[in-house]
Amino acid sequence: MGVGKIKNFNVECFISHLRSLTCSLPIPAALSIIDSFGRDPFLILISCILSLRTRDTISFPASMRLFSHARTPQDILKIPSSLLEKLIFPVGFYKQKTLHIKEICIVLLKKYKGLVPSDQKKLLGLKGVGLKTAHLVLGLGFGIPALCVDTHVHRISNELGLVDTKTADETEAALQKVIPQKYWIEFNTLLVMWGQNMCPAHVKKCKGCRLQKICLRNNERESF
Numbered sequence: 001m002g003v004g005k006i007k008n009f010n011v012e013c014f015i016s017h018l019r020s021l022t023c024s025l026p027i028p029a030a031l032s033i034i035d036s037f038g039r040d041p042f043l044i045l046i047s048c049i050l051s052l053r054t055r056d057t058i059s060f061p062a063s064m065r066l067f068s069h070a071r072t073p074q075d076i077l078k079i080p081s082s083l084l085e086k087l088i089f090p091v092g093f094y095k096q097k098t099l100h101i102k103e104i105c106i107v108l109l110k111k112y113k114g115l116v117p118s119d120q121k122k123l124l125g126l127k128g129v130g131l132k133t134a135h136l137v138l139g140l141g142f143g144i145p146a147l148c149v150d151t152h153v154h155r156i157s158n159e160l161g162l163v164d165t166k167t168a169d170e171t172e173a174a175l176q177k178v179i180p181q182k183y184w185i186e187f188n189t190l191l192v193m194w195g196q197n198m199c200p201a202h203v204k205k206c207k208g209c210r211l212q213k214i215c216l217r218n219n220e221r222e223s224f
């Protein structure tokens with residue numbers, strides 16, 4: 001288990017191929033948040049919390065509703081919890097996420113002058129923040145190379161044989177050996193776009209897929 005068995009893998013070709021395949025697809029929610037409000041690590045952090053175990057189609061409108069009311073820890077703490085719950089409903093675990101968001105805002109104000117820390121250990125110390133969220137904030141919020149392995153990155157990296165892993169943490173460790181650091185941030189964006197639009201988990205569109213030649217789903221796949 002670990003690095004997959006893809007033959008003669010040329011990462012530069014792979015990334016440039018994926019770029020051209022995804023250039024006209026809708027961008028992930030986190031990038032839409034940046035387009036709407038600028039590169040704000042706090043908004044990326046909160047929108048990522050809302051997206052946990054929730055589809056972007058649900059969590060993105062919820063983020064936009066919340067951010068139309070408040071975009072700073074101070075302002076979010078002024079929102080009564082009952083209203084915060086209503087604003088983010090129907091994201092999964094909206095009651096728990098309301099508690100986590102309030103607690104995160106309190107900690108940011110108490111320990112970090114209201115700013116999101118650009119440090120993995122400190123991010124992981126925030127309520128409800130795991131590696132996936134921490135790495136998305138580091139990458140998209142601060143431009144610090146970090147591999148954000150969400151469900152799409154984990155699943156498609158295995159489908160394509162880039163890795164051979166069972167968990168997202170294993171995938172991250174294996175991908176670090178396959179994908180050069182300069183692509184870590186972009187790799188998440190490309191695979192999320194591909195996963196959400198062209199290779200969803202439950203409805204495969206393998207017939208005619210432009211990655212079929214290198215995908216393990218194709219028994220006669222070629223090297224890349």
Ligand code: SF4
Nearest residue numbers: 199205206209212215
């Ligand atoms: S061939 Fe199927 S499983 Fe493989 S990338 Fe394409 S859609 Fe996904």
